[in-house]
Amino acid sequence: MTQDVMAPIAYFDQQVLASYRNEPDKWLVETDFFDGHLRTTDQYSKVMQESGRDSEYLDVRFGYRALTTGDLAIVVWLPDLVERSSGHLPRWRGFHLVNPEWAADDQRFQLWVRRYLEGDWSIENGPRSQLGEIVETIRGLTAVLLGIPLFSHPIPRTLPFPSAQNTHRYQDAHGELYKYLVDGIDKGCLKSLAALIRTDVSVDSNKTVAILKKLLPSLNETPSDFGNAIDLVSEQRRLASHKVRESAITFRSFEQFTEDLQLCVAGLKQLLGALETACHINGERATRRWHLMLQLPKIGRPPEAHYSICQASQMVGKTVAKVEFGFRENIEGVHGSELLIVHFTDGSILSIDTGSNAGNLAHQHEGLKENDFHVDLSLHWVPA
Numbered sequence: 001m002t003q004d005v006m007a008p009i010a011y012f013d014q015q016v017l018a019s020y021r022n023e024p025d026k027w028l029v030e031t032d033f034f035d036g037h038l039r040t041t042d043q044y045s046k047v048m049q050e051s052g053r054d055s056e057y058l059d060v061r062f063g064y065r066a067l068t069t070g071d072l073a074i075v076v077w078l079p080d081l082v083e084r085s086s087g088h089l090p091r092w093r094g095f096h097l098v099n100p101e102w103a104a105d106d107q108r109f110q111l112w113v114r115r116y117l118e119g120d121w122s123i124e125n126g127p128r129s130q131l132g133e134i135v136e137t138i139r140g141l142t143a144v145l146l147g148i149p150l151f152s153h154p155i156p157r158t159l160p161f162p163s164a165q166n167t168h169r170y171q172d173a174h175g176e177l178y179k180y181l182v183d184g185i186d187k188g189c190l191k192s193l194a195a196l197i198r199t200d201v202s203v204d205s206n207k208t209v210a211i212l213k214k215l216l217p218s219l220n221e222t223p224s225d226f227g228n229a230i231d232l233v234s235e236q237r238r239l240a241s242h243k244v245r246e247s248a249i250t251f252r253s254f255e256q257f258t259e260d261l262q263l264c265v266a267g268l269k270q271l272l273g274a275l276e277t278a279c280h281i282n283g284e285r286a287t288r289r290w291h292l293m294l295q296l297p298k299i300g301r302p303p304e305a306h307y308s309i310c311q312a313s314q315m316v317g318k319t320v321a322k323v324e325f326g327f328r329e330n331i332e333g334v335h336g337s338e339l340l341i342v343h344f345t346d347g348s349i350l351s352i353d354t355g356s357n358a359g360n361l362a363h364q365h366e367g368l369k370e371n372d373f374h375v376d377l378s379l380h381w382v383p384a
Helices: 014-021 042-051 078-082 086-093 107-117 127-146 167-181 187-196 208-215 225-241 253-279 283-294 308-315 358-364
Strands: 009-013 027-031 035-040 059-066 072-077 320-327 336-344 349-352
Touching: 009 014, 009 078, 014 027, 014 072, 014 086, 035 042, 035 107, 059 078, 059 107, 072 078, 072 107, 078 086, 127 187, 127 253, 127 283, 167 225, 167 253, 187 208, 187 253, 225 253, 253 283, 308 349
Parallel strands: none
Antiparallel strands: 009 072, 027 035, 035 059, 059 072, 320 336, 336 349
16 A cells, blocks of 8 residues: 555544544544544534525545554545535644654554545444444344343434543543443343243343343353453443543553454354244344334324225134235326235135325315326235
């Protein structure tokens, strides 16, 4: 890799991100091993639009490059900053690096160049992204099977990496990770899991990790990626938040935290395998089903007793023999509609088309006709 890349990029001290991290209500700082994304929150975007402050809009993708000192610089695609986020240029100018000296063989920077400058999207995502995916799979499996996700919260894209190369920032990063991997374990899910696998393991203790290891004995195998990962995160979190900690010292915190996340990915894969074996279910398929279930529309209020939809309750227990579907025949003075006709094995038949207030609207507004309207049936299928 040459010292400089012939592209519209610039380098900045990574402390430029600190002021944005201090205002999480306005800015999202998403970070991974070799890339990141700095952008305006949805909430603050609405505030800016309503008050006409579009100049504060922010959308900057960035990467990292190692200096010979071991510190990390931010590398930015300049069009993102100059053209799309011009109102933030004054904030960035003070952190601009002139003639920096780069470390040799910087794999992190090479990955960023390959993906964002050379367009190689086969590059594997970083460990924060991978950890988020495996946690979401575990959440989906347990939500579908037990009704409660094992981890209360997904891993956010904003999970902070160490913001400086020292031990305090390294410990702080683990303190944040602990909230999701340990504090985030749902005790109600553990109780449901114990009932499902029919074990006499007590789940009354507050030590959720210990309970999980008892419910899934394979997690205790030596060596255990799961055990090693949780022990590491717990120890660094203890150093960050218990008593007065020792003074910070220079430390390759970003690189070490990246390796720690890789261990967490391996540990959570071990946990997923143990759950799949104990519960006889495929995690990826269960998660796909969970995501589809989350997209199902919600019933906001029950129907009136005389509404025709109440007849739907008669489908309970019946077996479907045949389904007809298509567009309903046109009826003069009535809106267009799709149509379902369901035939059951006992001979009963149910038709489902749509009602509408199109006729009322047509009479209230000049120039509208009932047959100008068409109403679709919105179906959302969740497989077994």
